[in-house]
Amino acid sequence: MSKKYSIFITVLFCLFIFGFGIALLVLPDREFSEQENRYLTQFEAPTLDSVFGEEGKFMTDFEKYVNDQFPLRDQWIQLKAWSERLSGKQENNKVYFGTDGQQTLFAQYTKPTDLAQRVNYVNQLGANLDVPVYFGLIPDKTWVWADRLPDHAPLADDGSTIRDAQALMSGDVNFIDLSDALHGEDVFYRTDHHWTTMGAYQGYTALMSAMNGSFTLLDSEPTLVSDSFYGTTWSSAGAGWVKPDEMYTWVPDNGFTGNTTVTRYPEGLPIEGCTLYDRSKLEVKDKYSMFLGGNQGLCVIQNPDAQGGKLLVIRDSYADSLAPFLSLDYQEVHLFDLRYNRTSLKQYVADNGIDQVLVLYSSSNFSTDANLFLLGF
Amino acid sequence: MVFSTPYFLFLYLPAVLFLYYISPLKFRNFILLIFNLLFYGWGEPVYILLMIFTIVLDYFAGIIVHRCKVRGNDKGARWAVGISLGLNLAILFFFKYWVLVASTLQGFGLNVPTFDLVLPIGISFYTFQTMTYPVDIYRGDAELPKNLINFGTFVTLFPQLIAGPIIKYKELADQMASRTHSPEKFASGVQIFIVGLGKKVLLANNIGQLWDVYLATPGAELTTLGAWLGILAFSLQLYFDFSGYSDMAVGMGRMLGFEFLENFNYPYLAKSATEFWRRWHISLGSWFREYLYIPLGGNRVKAGRLVFNLFVVWACTGLWHGASWNFLLWGLYFFVIIVFERFFFSRVLKKLPGWVGHIYGLFIVMVGWALFAVEDFSAMGLYLKAMFGMGAGLLDGDFLYYLRSYLPILVIAILAATPLAKTLWYKAPVRARQVAIPVLALAGLALATAYLVDGTYNPFLYFRF
Numbered sequence: 001m002s003k004k005y006s007i008f009i010t011v012l013f014c015l016f017i018f019g020f021g022i023a024l025l026v027l028p029d030r031e032f033s034e035q036e037n038r039y040l041t042q043f044e045a046p047t048l049d050s051v052f053g054e055e056g057k058f059m060t061d062f063e064k065y066v067n068d069q070f071p072l073r074d075q076w077i078q079l080k081a082w083s084e085r086l087s088g089k090q091e092n093n094k095v096y097f098g099t100d101g102q103q104t105l106f107a108q109y110t111k112p113t114d115l116a117q118r119v120n121y122v123n124q125l126g127a128n129l130d131v132p133v134y135f136g137l138i139p140d141k142t143w144v145w146a147d148r149l150p151d152h153a154p155l156a157d158d159g160s161t162i163r164d165a166q167a168l169m170s171g172d173v174n175f176i177d178l179s180d181a182l183h184g185e186d187v188f189y190r191t192d193h194h195w196t197t198m199g200a201y202q203g204y205t206a207l208m209s210a211m212n213g214s215f216t217l218l219d220s221e222p223t224l225v226s227d228s229f230y231g232t233t234w235s236s237a238g239a240g241w242v243k244p245d246e247m248y249t250w251v252p253d254n255g256f257t258g259n260t261t262v263t264r265y266p267e268g269l270p271i272e273g274c275t276l277y278d279r280s281k282l283e284v285k286d287k288y289s290m291f292l293g294g295n296q297g298l299c300v301i302q303n304p305d306a307q308g309g310k311l312l313v314i315r316d317s318y319a320d321s322l323a324p325f326l327s328l329d330y331q332e333v334h335l336f337d338l339r340y341n342r343t344s345l346k347q348y349v350a351d352n353g354i355d356q357v358l359v360l361y362s363s364s365n366f367s368t369d370a371n372l373f374l375l376g377f
Numbered sequence: 378m379v380f381s382t383p384y385f386l387f388l389y390l391p392a393v394l395f396l397y398y399i400s401p402l403k404f405r406n407f408i409l410l411i412f413n414l415l416f417y418g419w420g421e422p423v424y425i426l427l428m429i430f431t432i433v434l435d436y437f438a439g440i441i442v443h444r445c446k447v448r449g450n451d452k453g454a455r456w457a458v459g460i461s462l463g464l465n466l467a468i469l470f471f472f473k474y475w476v477l478v479a480s481t482l483q484g485f486g487l488n489v490p491t492f493d494l495v496l497p498i499g500i501s502f503y504t505f506q507t508m509t510y511p512v513d514i515y516r517g518d519a520e521l522p523k524n525l526i527n528f529g530t531f532v533t534l535f536p537q538l539i540a541g542p543i544i545k546y547k548e549l550a551d552q553m554a555s556r557t558h559s560p561e562k563f564a565s566g567v568q569i570f571i572v573g574l575g576k577k578v579l580l581a582n583n584i585g586q587l588w589d590v591y592l593a594t595p596g597a598e599l600t601t602l603g604a605w606l607g608i609l610a611f612s613l614q615l616y617f618d619f620s621g622y623s624d625m626a627v628g629m630g631r632m633l634g635f636e637f638l639e640n641f642n643y644p645y646l647a648k649s650a651t652e653f654w655r656r657w658h659i660s661l662g663s664w665f666r667e668y669l670y671i672p673l674g675g676n677r678v679k680a681g682r683l684v685f686n687l688f689v690v691w692a693c694t695g696l697w698h699g700a701s702w703n704f705l706l707w708g709l710y711f712f713v714i715i716v717f718e719r720f721f722f723s724r725v726l727k728k729l730p731g732w733v734g735h736i737y738g739l740f741i742v743m744v745g746w747a748l749f750a751v752e753d754f755s756a757m758g759l760y761l762k763a764m765f766g767m768g769a770g771l772l773d774g775d776f777l778y779y780l781r782s783y784l785p786i787l788v789i790a791i792l793a794a795t796p797l798a799k800t801l802w803y804k805a806p807v808r809a810r811q812v813a814i815p816v817l818a819l820a821g822l823a824l825a826t827a828y829l830v831d832g833t834y835n836p837f838l839y840f841r842f
Contacts, residue, residue, distance in 0.1 A: 009568070056419075056422065062384065067383055070383050077830065087786055150778065151777065151778065154590075
């Protein structure tokens with residue numbers, strides 16, 4: 001190597017490491033990452049205690065800070081995803097790439113090791129209550145869309161969670177087998193783990209057939225409300241090549257008769273006069289929270305024109321897009337999220353004159369949620 | 378601190394290079410010393426005190442040995458060497474092996490405290506580098522350093538502090554006193570560094586995820602081909618992790634004007650266990666040869682004593698790799714095979730065609746990695762059973778999935794473990810290479826950055842050493 005050429009290589013290398021290093025220090029720090037849907041680590045000045053005590057807290061926090069605030073972080077993550085895809089990998093960051101040109105993303109599914117314990121909490125609920133209790137598990141995307149999962153993908157739902165749960169039920173609970181309830185190209189979002197409005201409708205018909213003997217047939221078409229939804233699975237995968245999902249609503253904001261009202265309890269206190277959809281959420285990354293406005297301990301939907309009585313749904317976020325359909329058949333639908341609501345269920349059922357109780361979880365949330373024990377109280 | 382992290386690559390390294398090169402020559406060792414201590418203390422600041430103690434201990438031991446020798450006091454010199462060796466080994470023993478000894482004794486019902494010590498990073502490497510310094514002064518192989526700063530800078534030199542290569546003071550003494558800096562040296566360092574970074578981040582970390590899958594697979598579910606795929610992944614991960622670190626060390630050394638010796642020479646081309654150890658972690662092998670094997674009498678002794686000498690060296694080599702009994706087992710495994718080769722099999726091997734030797738060598742080494750990588754003995758037993766056909770069948774769906782996913786990267790890694798790329802590289806015309814270097818360097822840096830920024834997955838295999 002000549003001297004000139006060596007200087008060229010040296011300068012190139014230094015430009016790269018000095019350039020990004022200086023950019024990291026100079027550029028303003030970001031608070032929140034839309035792509036990852038989480039808050040990013042901020043810089044905290046070192047103190048004697050954070051350096052020499054607390055197991056080097058300053059150092060570990062600083063490492064996180066540099067990673068989180070690294071210039072062009074989102075683009076680096078996407079470059080890595082591209083590199084994995086081009087090198088023949090069928091997954092990235094615990095997300096499988098579908099065989100449909102890597103357009104469908106699957107969060108990996110791990111079977112629970114303590115299913116019997118979890119089902120037992122549901123059985124306890126059934127034994128505690130005098131009203132009919134129904135239990136359904138929404139099959140995982142890796143089960144319903146197994147045909148577009150990579151061959152032999154190890155971490156997928158093989159249908160055994162629902163089958164085993166059914167075998168573990170006591171006589172106090174009516175099990176609703178949803179393992180064969182969802183069909184079609186549009187029942188899940190490609191970029192998110194949730195079911196779509198169409199998927200939720202299929203789930204609704206299966207649930208209602210079991211609980212009510214009938215369901216409301218819709219003759220209208222779903223309405224497109226967004227064509228730019230990137231879900232959480234997309235965030236994990238960093239899969240920049242994936243096309244966004246479309247989002248639909250089917251039941252109008254205040255029901256088909258215009259009389260449906262929604263009371264939300266996001267912080268415990270009621271917010272009255274809400275509708276089935278919070279369209280402001282369509283402007284942010286987490287668009288799925290458009291359904292009923294996102295996570296909350298309790299949400300009550302009232303439809304005075306419905307035939308049925310009062311339904312309590314103990315649920316995860318999949319129920320947000322299901323609830324508009326349920327409100328067609330029940331005068332009151334109470335949505336109860338154990339993660340944010342510690343009220344005694346027995347008490348709640350008695351106080352509110354609940355007629356039917358539905359425990360409805362997605363298979364993956366049911367396998368991992370740490371709050372199911374509350375069902376037993 | 379770990380090389381393969383954004384904060385090292387984009388903050389620490391530029392800061393070192395900048396302050397190093399704007400300082401006058403005579404302050405450069407001091408600048409390095411400060412940064413070395415920052416590097417060392419980053420994970421566990423209190424251990425800086427331990428490091429300073431080691432530096433001062435060996436520095437003054439060297440001076441005492443030297444003075445005794447000048448005055449013809451051989452006995453005094455030997456005592457000084459002995460005491461400093463003893464203290465160094467005691468530190469190494471206490472910080473690295475006490476937990477193992479204590480927990481083993483607890484297993485026998487004895488009530489001894491484990492102290493729950495965190496292993497000081499790189500202790501196995503730097504104690505080996507420093508404790509032989511008084512020995513070399515005694516043997517007349519090394520001169521006294523000019524001052525404490527030069528010696529301290531040598532002991533803590535960050536490019537090779539935590540993962541080698543193990544460099545003896547006598548090899549680096551001249552460079553500590555004075556070394557040249559040039560764009561040619563820097564640019565060659567850049568290239569070696571980027572190759573090392575790529576080996577570590579793009580190959581080792583990537584293939585390591587495949588090994589993690591098989592390590593986590595319950596022993597009863599392992600299939601034969603799956604177990605071999607797992608061990609293949611581990612073999613490649615360990616090699617690229619370790620040699621990647623060595624390359625980064627050599628590369629950054631050159632950027633700072635140092636020349637370190639290479640630590641690996643395509644180990645997986647070895648045609649026997651004996652040859653493997655001449656190609657793998659060369660600086661460790663040469664250390665044990667010079668300071669343990671030859672002082673024990675080496676091979677110029679009777680057969681029985683030779684076997685004993687080999688036993689001691691391989692037991693120590695095994696335990697050096699980690700404070701866990703499986704590493705001892707792994708060392709003794711090589712002891713048995715190397716004795717077997719020495720007294721009998723090497724003569725047979727010479728007569729067989731080369732490819733038989735390659736298969737034999739790889740087989741020995743890969744079975745050895747199973748002992749090395751699976752620390753729990755019952756899990757190790759199940760893993761070996763699966764490798765030898767007594768597992769849950771020949772293959773399963775998981776194997777097909779992982780083979781398909783990792784095939785391209787495995788092929789790249791296997792080729793990269795041979796001299797093929799190097800041979801082709803030097804066959805290319807100079808002009809083509811000149812165009813390719815900046816393109817490959819930038820692509821390598823960019824891809825490595827992408828994987829580092831993305832990854833919380835950046836395990837470092839050598840914290841245990």
